[in-house]
Amino acid sequence: MKKISVDSLVRANVKSLSPYSTARDEAGESFEIYLDANENPYNNSYNRYPDPAQKVLKNEISIRKGVPVNSIFVGNGSDEPIDILYRVFCRPGTDNVVAVAPTYGMYKVAAGVNDVSYREVYLNSDFSLDVVKTLSATDSCTKLLFICSPNNPTGNRFVISDILDLAEAFSGILVVDEAYIDFASGESMLDYLDKFNNIVILQTLSKAFGLAGLRVGLAFSSEKIVSYMNKVKYPYNVNVESQRIAVECVKRGVDEQVGEIVRERERLSKELNEIECVRRVWPSEANFLLVQFDSPLDVYEQMLSMGIVVRNRSSVPLCEGSLRITVGTPAENSKVIEFLKSYKGGLK
Ligand SMILES: *Cc1c(COP(=O)(O)O)cnc(C)c1O
Numbered sequence: 001m002k003k004i005s006v007d008s009l010v011r012a013n014v015k016s017l018s019p020y021s022t023a024r025d026e027a028g029e030s031f032e033i034y035l036d037a038n039e040n041p042y043n044n045s046y047n048r049y050p051d052p053a054q055k056v057l058k059n060e061i062s063i064r065k066g067v068p069v070n071s072i073f074v075g076n077g078s079d080e081p082i083d084i085l086y087r088v089f090c091r092p093g094t095d096n097v098v099a100v101a102p103t104y105g106m107y108k109v110a111a112g113v114n115d116v117s118y119r120e121v122y123l124n125s126d127f128s129l130d131v132v133k134t135l136s137a138t139d140s141c142t143k144l145l146f147i148c149s150p151n152n153p154t155g156n157r158f159v160i161s162d163i164l165d166l167a168e169a170f171s172g173i174l175v176v177d178e179a180y181i182d183f184a185s186g187e188s189m190l191d192y193l194d195k196f197n198n199i200v201i202l203q204t205l206s207k208a209f210g211l212a213g214l215r216v217g218l219a220f221s222s223e224k225i226v227s228y229m230n231k232v233k234y235p236y237n238v239n240v241e242s243q244r245i246a247v248e249c250v251k252r253g254v255d256e257q258v259g260e261i262v263r264e265r266e267r268l269s270k271e272l273n274e275i276e277c278v279r280r281v282w283p284s285e286a287n288f289l290l291v292q293f294d295s296p297l298d299v300y301e302q303m304l305s306m307g308i309v310v311r312n313r314s315s316v317p318l319c320e321g322s323l324r325i326t327v328g329t330p331a332e333n334s335k336v337i338e339f340l341k342s343y344k345g346g347l348k
Pocket residue numbers: 076077078079080104148152177179203204205206207212215216217
């Protein structure tokens with residue numbers, strides 16, 4: 001497999017950075033008295049700075065995912081590694097990124113913030129990937145190529161061999177966002193991490209692990225890319241409480257809940273398919289369904305008035321007429337089904 005020169009893609013200012021080093025990093029392990037960081041000495045559980053290297057958490061993630069600790073980056077949600085990848089690789093005003101469309105909105109937001117031009121390549125109408133079209137949108141200034149699989153908001157997973165073809169042919173960094181991978185059948189790109197030095201895989205504790213409120217995102221990549229990302233991050237980017245709870249949660253696992261959500265997704269999908277106002281339910285490998293309606297705006301508004309909020313994607317190209325519905329608890333899903341069964345169409 002191909003190895004690219006990562007150093008030559010990194011911005012010159014980042015290449016010459018040395019990461020902020022804390023006094024504790026330099027001194028090493030455990031001491032009796034900590035007078036190095038100007039903290040308040042009285043213990044209230046939060047008077048000490050968090051571990052900037054998140055060692056305990058990375059150990060647990062390493063065990064669970066089978067990835068070496070030095071290939072793991074932990075961020076303040078996945079939004080942080082997304083932004084950091086721009087800052088490591090993309091020269092503002094000069095470089096560009098390519099992403100499939102429709103997809104997750106943060107890649108574009110981060111492009112705007114970093115003054116990097118954002119090129120969208122539409123998926124095929126069945127939401128499959130057009131490898132040739134995607135590659136032909138790249139040029140020598142394309143540093144990042146974003147693929148989200150399973151994709152938000154379409155719900156489908158892309159064929160692994162297509163993703164591998166992109167990794168093989170692209171001479172920049174391929175970012176594969178697997179935020180929903182725990183709900184999917186089939187393999188993760190993590191299995192290919194050691195075959196390519198130009199891929200970054202994003203995962204998160206926000207969805208399957210149920211920790212959206214704690215903001216813990218993960219990136220897996222080569223040691224070299226992870227070390228560049230560490231140079232750019234804030235030293236204390238993941239707080240004490242988030243690290244502590246994330247460790248417990250990763251240790252415990254969430255297989256039971258994920259199994260329940262997947263079963264509910266299948267039930268919801270089957271039931272929605274039989275409802276008159278529903279035009280189509282797209283297959284999903286995530287924890288949401290993209291559902292096309294005859295009158296999506298009216299359904300959306302009536303659901304709101306019933307106290308149910310879903311995501312209106314009806315004006316997104318390729319998702320015309322569709323609402324994105326997250327799989328909730330069995331009781332919540334039953335309410336959605338009940339409402340749609342009784343839906344009689346509105347005035348519009
Ligand atoms: C929800 C989601 C994330 C998670 O973002 P966090 O910042 O980790 O909460 C990442 N990528 C995609 C595609 C998502 O839909």
